[in-house]
Amino acid sequence: MYRVLTCLTSEHDWRLVVLAGTICWLASAVAISLFHRARASRGRTRAIWIGLDAAVGGCGIWATHFVAMLAYDPGAGAGYSIPVTLLSLVFAIGIVAVGLCIALSSARWPVVAIGGAVIGAGVAAMHYTGMAALELPAFIVWSPGIVVTSIVLGSVFAAMALLVAVRRDNPAHTLGATGLLTVAIVSHHFTAMGAVTLIPDPTLGTDGLSISPTALSFLTAVAAFAILGLSLLAAMIDRRAKGELHQQKVLLDTALDNMSQGLCMFDADGRILLFNQRYVELMDRSGMPLQGRLLIDVLRELKSVGEWDGDPDEFFAAVVADAKAGNTVTKSIGRNGRSLRVVDQPMKGGGWVATFEDITEWQAAQEQISHMARHDALTNLPNRTLFREQLEKALRLAKRSDQLAVLCLDLDHFKDINDSLGHPVGDALLKEVARRLGECITENDTVARLGGDEFVIVQFCSDCDPSAVALLASHVVEKVSAPYEIAGHQLVIGVSIGISLAPEDGKNPDELLKKADLALYRAKEDGRGTYRFFETGMDARAQARRLLELDLRAALQRGEFEVYYQPIRDVAKDVVVGFEALVRWNHSLRGMISPANFIPLAEETGLIVPIGDWVLRRACIDAAQWSQDVGVAVNLSPVQFKNPNLVSTVKEALKASGLPAHRLELEITESVLLQNSEATLSVLHELRAFGVRISLDDFGTGYSSLSYLRSFPFDKIKIDRSFVTELATRDDSMAIVRAVTGLGKSLGIVTTAEGVETDAQFDLLRQEGCTQAQGYLFSPPRPAAEVETMLLKPRARVVA
Structure with missing residues (x-):
């Protein structure tokens, strides 16, 4: 040195x-x-x-x-x-x-x-x-x-x-x-x-x-x-480089400060290198220094003031370990009532970048979408998807001693109200029905809307018998059938219920729903407004119904339908003035099948439209060949009336047969007028315009018949057979017939009494001034080949 x-x-x-x-x-x-x-x-x-x-x-x-x-x-x-x-x-x-x-x-x-x-x-x-x-x-x-x-x-x-x-x-x-x-x-x-x-x-x-x-x-x-x-x-x-770096830093700071996400960058030791204001806001860390601090120190400080749950050291160690392993970690956390999605992305050379995104609204939107996908939009009840999930879960959790019942509900006469008063009234009615159903069940039960006017209830009770299910069903019938006040209208509907029980009737949703539906069909057959439990024979009846439907679809192609005619006699002159055309099905194997068995099925399946068109054409062709210019009456189903081609079909039938339009009479029921009064009246006026006569069938059985007579000038009203049958035995039936015939005279409308079977009934009708009569007293419906005989043969004085 x-x-x-x-x-x-x-x-x-x-x-x-x-x-x-x-x-x-x-x-x-x-x-x-x-x-x-x-x-x-x-x-x-x-x-x-x-x-x-x-x-x-x-x-x-x-x-x-x-x-x-x-x-x-x-x-x-x-x-x-x-x-x-x-x-x-x-x-x-x-x-x-x-x-x-x-x-x-x-x-x-x-x-x-x-x-x-x-x-x-x-x-x-x-x-x-x-x-x-x-x-x-x-x-x-x-x-x-x-x-x-x-x-x-x-x-x-x-x-x-x-x-x-x-x-x-x-x-x-x-x-x-x-x-x-x-x-x-x-x-x-x-x-x-x-x-x-x-x-x-x-x-x-x-x-x-x-x-x-x-x-x-x-x-x-x-x-x-x-x-x-x-x-x-x-x-x-x-x-110059520092200037560029400064400019880049300004751009980076601007980008960071305007990010919708919070961002925080850490080095390999967990030291905070960079963060933006959004991170501070989302994590509520505005009151503490962050730059250059170790994350573990920040977490410990938060822990000391009660703003961090869990073990800071354990959390920090897990984050650092994932970063060193190169793992991208995504997790959700709650902060100040908000939901945040945190993504930790490892960096090359060590460290990681954490991004924080507020997903509160997104989660709410996802939950809303999920809710909408699994609930009915109108009533907010579970829809078919959610109902099936809940039923499957209930079946899994049910014990041997538990009673689980599936009740399929179908509203009676809802369609008539929906068509006559419009969908807004129908929707409001469905909401009220859903509310009443909710009042009928307990917290262990579920009610869902499957679509249209179809609802379903799953009743779950422990250690109870079918009587509890019957009690619920009767309560639902009573509750739903009570009058409704909707948009100024007092409405009355009913409900039919089919019930299946688990595990007796099935152990899976498909089987239980199928059998409840069969029981529902039986409840409708038995007059509606009631409930029925599934019985073993119902499945056989359903199978028979399906076979009948298959045969019905092929009947037109096989030419199995025939048109029979029942004479309509003038009461005063006692002569035949027309015939009512009635369809008959002569099955190739089963023989004659009653109209009561296949007409409702044809209407339900929509087959009534081609069958009705064929009857109309056949009746026009037959009537054009008769020796006398008497009329022919053809019934129109409400389903046929929905066909937009109805008027053209009638015109084509008349043109093809050469039958004058005034000889054709079309019979409709009040249910046709319930569908859409304005459109229906427009079609009726169009038919009348080229000479076809219009008759109102089953008059007196509806609740607003008089309003129909005022809204459309019918050529004929037909008195329902239910009044004629008791004409000689009940004073009220006599009073109704007297009122209808008097109404017909006043309005200049022909009145025809159906179901006349005795001379006493015929004589009373003549005394009251009824214009026409038909029934077994004169003749049952006969094939077309016997029409001439019925025209020429005088009426026999016998009781049919």
């Missing part, structure tokens, strides 16, 4: 020493700044920064050495070998470049330290090569211990300089790294100069490729200016 101090104080010019130190400081500052730029870059850009840094650093080391050598007075004339001097510059630049590449190859501190040590070795290589360029009339003797010390000093301080530089890119760390790198170069040089001992030898001199100290002074000055120029260039580039 004494030798070094003696060399520095007695053998050097302090003015040049200060100049060398200044050049070294400047070069070191620029080198550290460029190192930061290289570290922040990637790929080709990093390579450019490394090259520029190596050039500045190498030239700085070289200039520092030779300026310091000018400050050294060896006591004899000296020169410098040009090739070796240039080689020392190459060594300085090349080895510094290698050290920079090593230091920038990894963020781990041992690798950075090795890179710094290589730069220190480059300083040593440059120095001792430069010393080898010194030509003196003397021998240079080196002190090995001091030489090693100089190399160690340069490597250690250079390694420390880069470790400080990579710690953080801020003025304090940059200043510290610059100082350490300056110390590395200067300490190495002057320690190494302290290792020199000169032994004079006059025989030694300079060769032809040496350079004088004066020339070297010039070259050193040029090198110094080169360093200053490169420093200026680097500063300009650095300033």
Whole structure:
């Protein structure tokens, strides 16, 4: 150490020493700044920064050495070998470049330290090569211990300089790294100069490729200016790069602050590197410092004030472990009454980015969509999908002692109300029905709407018998059948119920629903407004009904339908004035099938439309061939009346047969008028316009018959057979017949009594002034071939 101090104080010019130190400081500052730029870059850009840094650093080391050598007075004339001097510059630049590449190859501190040590070795290589360029009339003797010390000093301080530089890119760390790198170069040089001992030898001199100290002074000055120029260039580039970085930072900050998501970036240790305001708002962390803090410290602080549930250490360890494993983790958390989706995405090189999204409204929308998909939009009851899920769950949970019943409900006469008063009234009625059904069940039961006017109830009770189901069914019938007040209308409907029991009638939803539906069909057959339990025979009846439907669909193609005719007699003249056409089905295997068995089925399946069209055409053809110009009456089903081609079908039938329109009479019931009064009246007026007569069948059985007579001028009204049958035995029936015939006389409408079977009934009808009569008293319906006989044969005075 004494030798070094003696060399520095007695053998050097302090003015040049200060100049060398200044050049070294400047070069070191620029080198550290460029190192930061290289570290922040990637790929080709990093390579450019490394090259520029190596050039500045190498030239700085070289200039520092030779300026310091000018400050050294060896006591004899000296020169410098040009090739070796240039080689020392190459060594300085090349080895510094290698050290920079090593230091920038990894963020781990041992690798950075090795890179710094290589730069220190480059300083040593440059120095001792430069010393080898010194030509003196003397021998240079080196002190090995001091030489090693100089190399160690340069490597250690250079390694420390880069470790400080990579710690953080801020003025304090940059200043510290610059100082350490300056110390590395200067300490190495002057320690190494302290290792020199000169032994004079006059025989030694300079060769032809040496350079004088004066020339070297010039070259050193040029090198110094080169360093200053490169420093200026680097500063300009650095300033521009920092400007771009600042602009990018502003853009990044703007983007982060305007994100709908919260974002927080963590390094490999869990330290918060970056976050936006949205993160602070969503996580409610505005009152605490976050930048640069470890996440575990933040969580512990939240735990201490009661704002964090669970174990912070355990949570932190799990997050860090997932990040190190490269796992992307998505989870949902609750915060201040809001639902947040958190996604932890690992980063290359360690650390992770956490994004926080408020999904409260999205979750509500998803729940609403799910609710809509599984509930009826009108009544908010479970729909078929949810009902099936609930029924399956109930069947799984039911024990042997539990009673589970499925009640299928169908509203009676709802369609008539829906068609006559419109869908808004029908919808309001369905809502009220749903409300009443909800009042009938317990919290263990379920009521659902399957569609239209179909509802279903699942009753679940423990250790009870079918009487509890019957009690519920009777309560539902009573509750639903009570009058409704809807939009100013007092409405009355009924309900039919079919019931199946589990496990007796089935162990799965399909089987239970099928058998409840069969029981419902039986309840409708038995007069509606009641309930029926499933019985084994119902399945057989349903099978028979399905077979009948199949035969009915093929009956038209096989030509199995026939038209029979029943005479209609004028009461006063006692002559036949027309015939009512009645369809009969002569099955190829079963023989004659009663209309009561197949007409309802045809109406339910829609087959009544082609069957009715065929009857109309057949009746027109037959009537056109009769010897007398009597009329023919054809019944129109309400289903037929919905056919938009009805008017054209009637016209085509008349045209094809040649039958005059006034001889055709179309009979409709009040249910036709219930469908859509305006459209129905329009069709009736159109039929009347080309001469067809219109008759109102089953008059007196509806609740608004008089309003129909006022809204449309019917040609005929037919008194229902239920009044005629009891004509001679009940005074009220007689009063109704008297009122209807009187009404017909007043309005100029023909009245026809149906179902006349005795002379006493006929005589009473004649006394009351009834215009026409038909029934078994005159003749049952006969095939078309017997019409002429019925026209010519006088009425027999017998009781049918």
